[in-house]
Amino acid sequence: MNITAFMNLMVILVPFLLITAVFTRMTILELNLPPASSSSNETKQELQLEVTIRKDALEVGDRHSGLIKRIDNVKGYDYKTLSEVMKQIKSRFPDKLNATILSEPDTSYDVLVQVMDAVRVAEIVQAGSVTRAELFPDVSIGDAPVHGKEKSP
Template identity: 50%
Template sequence: MRFRMRRARQKQVAELNVTAFMNLMVVLVPFLLMMAVFSRITVHELSLPSASQASEQEPPSLQLEVIMRTDHLVIADRRRGPLHRIPNTGEGYDLGTLGERLLEIKRGAPSIDQATILLEPQVDYQSLIWVMDVLRGGQTDPASGLRQPELFPQISIGDAPVQGGSGR
């Protein structure tokens, strides 16, 4: 008799309630997929040199800087000082002139692929992205369908020097 009671107890299978887990997965999976797409779209790669790389390599002949002020852009060489000053147009920064000047500099120093953007705190994020796109180059012009040459793809970002202190 005892044997039969034990067997009867063992045959009862407890039901597993997975409804709550399934509800969580239905919500979580689409959310994670959406976030993966958005983070992929908004990533801009920046290269920062490590301390060991900076000490081993000799400095290049041109250390290009683009200084973003609220009312103008300055293209400068860290050693020689300002090369070009580009005042703003009515719509904002003159990105066309910036691209032309950078192309001239690239023709003079084709092996250089690094540049630094120094910006004032008042400069908005969208303007920074537009200048980064021009500095990087390599985009296709929608009007003509021609691909621009790649200019300076390795970009670093920093704070602009105080305008009265350095004369830039």
């Protein structure tokens, strides 16, 4: 049996397929659960940054002092404004590394990833080049508290 023609085909085909193959790169992001409750030795002065994803807005706040900024959802979430708010908070608390993202149950995966990216890093343009600055890289994810519903007796 003459397999010379088949071997010639394989010698050409295998390198061609290896060169044109697209190799996927998977990125894994380590996430933490938010703490169950505040410890008694924790100071009330420390910022406990929370970003809450609601249907109608993104709410940036401190667990102890309340709402810092509400970014309304007009025609989609405004991730640029969220990133600017995160930069302002980082400038006031440069040593702070963790943040908690709280989302409602029907939040889409894409929205959650976009918010996580805006909280973790910011793109800064310097001298015509874009650099990435670290904001709050230690991200925890949890469920958002029920908004606007009060229990009646």
